[in-house]
Structure formats: C-alpha cells, structure tokens
Amino acid sequence: MNSINTSNNTCIRALRDEERTELLASARSLNFKAGELVVKKGTSVNDLYLLQKGTVELLMDEQRPRQSLMLLFQGEIIGVNCAYSTMNYRFSARALTDCVVLIINYHTFSAYLKQNTEFSMAFIRYISLVNERFLDWHMKLSQKNSAGALAFLLCEFEKSYGQSSFELPLNRSDIARVIGFSKESVLKNLAHFRNEGIVESTGKKVKILDSSRLLDISNYG
C-alpha cells in the first residue's frame, strides 16, 4: 500500500508517517478510461478523489457541453472545495485521458484534520492555493481574446506536462469548450500560431517553438 504515490500532493505529505500509512490502507486505487465520468454533479461527497495520474476536465453540466470550469492535472484532489462546503459536488469531472484515481475515505480524512493540527493547517493552505489557481484560471480566460485564451491553455499544458512537445488530450471542439470560444476561433488562431512559427501542430500533437512569444500572447490578451 505504501507504494501508492501521494508525494505529488502537498497536503497528504503533511501527515505523520503512521497516519499516512493508515489513511492509504483504507484507500483504494481506481482506473478511469478517457471519456468516463469520474464525479457526477449533485452527488454527495463520500470520498475524496486524488488524481494520481492523468487529466480531468471539470464541467458545470454534462448535458450541455458548454461550460468547462478548468482542467486538473495529477496531484490534485478533484472537487476538494465542495468537500467542506455543501458536501455535494457542484460540477462533474470527466477523464480526458486514462486516469488513476486514489479513493480516500472522507471521514477518515476529516478525522485526521481534527486530530492533527499540522495537517489541518496544511489543508487550509492547500485549498487556498487550489482556489487561487481556480480563480487565476478564470480571470485569465475571461479577460482574454480568443488568441490569448488559446495561448494560455497551451502554456498551461506545457507547464503541467513539463515539456514543450506533447499530445493534447483534446480535439479542436474540446479546446473551444475549455477556453470558452468557438471551434472556428480556435482553428484560426492555431493556424495563425503555426504560420508565425510559434507552434508546430499536426492534429493533437503540439510542439511549442517560441515559448516566450506564446506567453506574451497569453499575458497580453
């Protein structure tokens, strides 16, 4: 059980060794295929879902695939904000890639929060940072034009994957939904980036050639 990798989540690391061992003993790992629903909006929070591997998309509504909240990469607890507010998921999470999710018992987790002050302070810090990132994501996208928003998303992938060459887990319509613009705007801006030599792209394969210029477009928009 100790082989389960939790080192990419800052607040789990704040647990004492024996607590972490015990918590992970009660946890189980689950696999999701790309496209599967990991969390359904409206359901109650019985467990915490730590995304160990893969990328998920948070959605306001599965039906109308209009409003995408943001993307989560490995190391994040999915919908952690809902766990201690309404205790109901306020959005759905869909796997964009094949994912490995660690299911952690909510009550066990809460018990440690009450028991271990170091842990609860680390958790407060963790959710504050998560919410900051959440807000940043939204501020950035809503204040940008279509080119800036696309540049921002590409930069986020580059940062999260840690490499300038990667494969997007999204098709063009998906990208459009995530950044909140039309598919055509995405295509035209991507074509523009290609013509300007800022990125190379064939289908979902993307290589960022001029990272600083892309960041400029992202910040300027």
Next chain:
Amino acid sequence: MNSINTSNNTCIRALRDEERTELLASARSLNFKAGELVVKKGTSVNDLYLLQKGTVELLMDEQRPRQSLMLLFQGEIIGVNCAYSTMNYRFSARALTDCVVLIINYHTFSAYLKQNTEFSMAFIRYISLVNERFLDWHMKLSQKNSAGALAFLLCEFEKSYGQSSFELPLNRSDIARVIGFSKESVLKNLAHFRNEGIVESTGKKVKILDSSRLLDISNYG
C-alpha cells in the same frame, strides 16, 4: 468590546465565548471613506479585515481600472483566501461605500485555528463557501451576455441588501467595470429593463419591480 458585531460572520461565531472575547479584545475597528483603498495588492497579510459594514470592490489592478474581481458585502473577511496561501494580497480592495472594518490580528487568529478544532473546521467550511461564491460570481458573469450580467449584479445587490429598493454605490462606468462590459452596454440594457417595467431607476436609485423576470434574465444569459 463585546459590543462589536461579529454575528454576521459564520466562522467567528464558532469560537468559544472566552476565545471570541479575547480575540476581539486585541482587535480594533477602523473606518474607511468611500473610494479609500482598504487593502493594497502585493502587501503581506498581517491582519485579517472583517468587513462589518459597507461594500468593497476587489480589483486586480488599481491603476488600470479594468478588471474587477467581485464585490464583498458585510460579514466577509476581505481576501481571506490569500491569508493562508501566499500570505500576500493578490488583489486590492477599495471601499465603494463608507465602511467599518474590524482589524483582527492574524497570529492570534491562526493560534485559535491550531488550538480549537471546531473553529478550524468552521474556518475550512467558511473559506470553502467563500471560494464557491467567488467561483459562482465569475462563472455567472463570464458566461453571460451584457443583459444577463447586469441582471445578475442587480440581483446580487437585492439579495445582499435584503430589499428591492436600494441605492447603488456605483455609477454607470463602475457597473460596467464590475460586470466586464462597456458603459454603453450597461446604459442600453438598463434602459431596456426600464422600458420593460422590470426596474425603476433614476441615477443610482434602483427599485426592482419584477424580481423573477430579472432573475430569469440573469439565469438565461
């Protein structure tokens, strides 16, 4: 000191009586005039600012008065999210009306978080709810057209003030900044609402006549 009203903040109420008394003994009340800067972006968090009375606007940048984050009404702790993440304010807060702010010592507050489990759990719940409201605000505004956004803002004021007739602490340009549209869009939509008999408005005085229709416009947009 016990006369200080803190009952409108849920997490302070979770303190034991003697703790609350002690916390408030070390706190002081401060008045801000409309237009004054309450919190400056980039400064470190040394105290928590509990807004006892009035309305403040959270801004990404004081200089370029473009991006407004959201409005805070009485009972909220200003920038509570920053207190336990970077410990630096990531945005400024400007008083829209005359305000009364209770300055609470950050270290004293943090000491109670570590000491009192009930309080720390209430605080986790509080910041989760605040962030949910933050996110809601942004989701709603960014996905709406100009009419929907204006309707949303008017509904927020109605809700926060608890009455359908009120005086806006914002002129038309301010409204435009807060909802992220142009001044002209605000004026035209307001004129439309007036013509349709949804609101009455002369200058900053607003009376909401058809609350449910306004809510529809807010939700539809």
Next chain:
DNA sequence: TTTCAGGGGTGTAAAATTACACCCTTTGAG
C-alpha cells in the same frame, strides 16, 4: 450669473466573435 466638468443617456459605425456552409482527410465497420 456664467462656465465647465462629470454623470446619465442614445444613435451609429467599427471591431470582434460566432454561426453556417462547405471541403478535405483519415479511419474503421460492414
């Protein structure tokens, strides 16, 4: 009293974005 700045207000032009129509290529099921 005059003047002028600030806010409220409105029509029209300009810009950005979306929607539609359509084409090409790949791929996998029959």
Next chain:
DNA sequence: CTCAAAGGGTGTAATTTTACACCCCTGAAA
C-alpha cells in the same frame, strides 16, 4: 474495398459588443 462518420480546416455572413460622437442636465467654482 467501400462508404460513412468524425475531426481538421477555411471563407463568408450574421450577430454581438465595443468605440465614438454627441446630447442633456446638474451642481460647484469662479
């Protein structure tokens, strides 16, 4: 092999929003 579906891609029209020009009114300073 064939054909249909899905994704990538592009031009053009329609829509939305912004920007500009300008008007009126009020209130405070000269």
